[in-house]
Amino acid sequence: MRHSSCSEVRDAGLVIERSQEWAGKLTFHSVSAMVRYFAKVPWEVPDDFSVDRYAEKLLNLHRSNAELVFTQRRFLLIARA
Numbered sequence: 001m002r003h004s005s006c007s008e009v010r011d012a013g014l015v016i017e018r019s020q021e022w023a024g025k026l027t028f029h030s031v032s033a034m035v036r037y038f039a040k041v042p043w044e045v046p047d048d049f050s051v052d053r054y055a056e057k058l059l060n061l062h063r064s065n066a067e068l069v070f071t072q073r074r075f076l077l078i079a080r081a
Helices: 003-011 031-040 055-064
Strands: 015-028 068-080
Touching: 003 068, 015 031, 015 055, 031 055
Parallel strands: none
Antiparallel strands: 015 068
16 A cells, blocks of 8 residues: 555554555456446546447447456555544
């Protein structure tokens, strides 16, 4: 976990029980798989995202038959008072 984040948590008076970080690739083999994923994790997509709004771009991606690969970072922080 980023050192500054842990410091802020400790400065707030909390005790960190567990801190873990991960970075890696997320690959979608189809645009429809990506859109279904987006529906399950709305906090990861822009507020204005909708299939209708981005239909042309999504259709272009679909036609390209390219794998859609994203780099992601995740962190877990468990703290107690």
